Amino acid sequence: MSRSIGLDATLTDYVRKANPAESAALKRCREETEAREDSNMQVSPEQAAFMKMVARMVDAKTAVEVGVFTGYSALAVAETMKACHGHKAKLFACDVSHDLICIAENYWKQGGVADIIRPVIGDARESLIGLVNDGLAETVDMMFVDADKTGYPDYYSAGLTLLRPGGVMLFDNVLWNGSVADPSVSDPDTDALRVIAEKVNNDDRVENAFTAIGDGLLIAMKR
Numbered sequence: 001m002s003r004s005i006g007l008d009a010t011l012t013d014y015v016r017k018a019n020p021a022e023s024a025a026l027k028r029c030r031e032e033t034e035a036r037e038d039s040n041m042q043v044s045p046e047q048a049a050f051m052k053m054v055a056r057m058v059d060a061k062t063a064v065e066v067g068v069f070t071g072y073s074a075l076a077v078a079e080t081m082k083a084c085h086g087h088k089a090k091l092f093a094c095d096v097s098h099d100l101i102c103i104a105e106n107y108w109k110q111g112g113v114a115d116i117i118r119p120v121i122g123d124a125r126e127s128l129i130g131l132v133n134d135g136l137a138e139t140v141d142m143m144f145v146d147a148d149k150t151g152y153p154d155y156y157s158a159g160l161t162l163l164r165p166g167g168v169m170l171f172d173n174v175l176w177n178g179s180v181a182d183p184s185v186s187d188p189d190t191d192a193l194r195v196i197a198e199k200v201n202n203d204d205r206v207e208n209a210f211t212a213i214g215d216g217l218l219i220a221m222k223r
């Protein structure tokens, strides 16, 4: 699990206690994922709480996630979607790893949301085009992008096609632990994150906010 950038342990604890408690399935997913070496890929509980609120604010009935890992963020959003729309809600969960999707599905079953989550396994560049071809253009209420950073520009482009007007895209890790603001750092991931931040900020098709939630969460709402 990650922690919000700039918050020490005491403030992190305060923020977590000030948020609604996680469901049992979310807690189990987070705690069991902690044992993995790559556990910092998981969003923090406070980011998940924020994303649940976004799902409520846009009344998310159809959503897409790009980058599932062990299923925590998808579970959080799906819980809210199911509470609002029951079995009519649908979350398309895209990840390149079949093994990770299997792990995630176990938590989704425990959380009672497996029936509204449709796993899409493969490179998300192709998966998102597949969703467009399946007729989802202009229907998606919320999309969370948390996969390979060099793919963000492609995911943004596909997301603009998929989102309905008023729908939102959230891009995770746009601060990249601060390296985006360090001019001495240049590598494909950091550069791609700078590109997406600038692209979104200069795009008349969206309203946008660059926030310091988690490791930086960029929000773009389609006009």
Ligand SMILES: C[S@@+](CC[C@H](N)C(=O)[O-])C[C@H]1O[C@@H](n2cnc3c(N)ncnc32)[C@H](O)[C@@H]1O
Pocket: 041, 042, 043, 066, 067, 068, 069, 070, 071, 072, 073, 074, 094, 095, 096, 097, 100, 122, 123, 124, 125, 146, 147, 148, 151
């Ligand atoms: C940071 S983790 C996602 C964390 C997850 N959102 C959570 O909070 O638990 C990134 C995920 O993106 C997936 N991924 C990386 N490149 C991908 C690609 N090109 N297409 C689809 N998924 C990809 C990885 O397999 C990994 O599970």
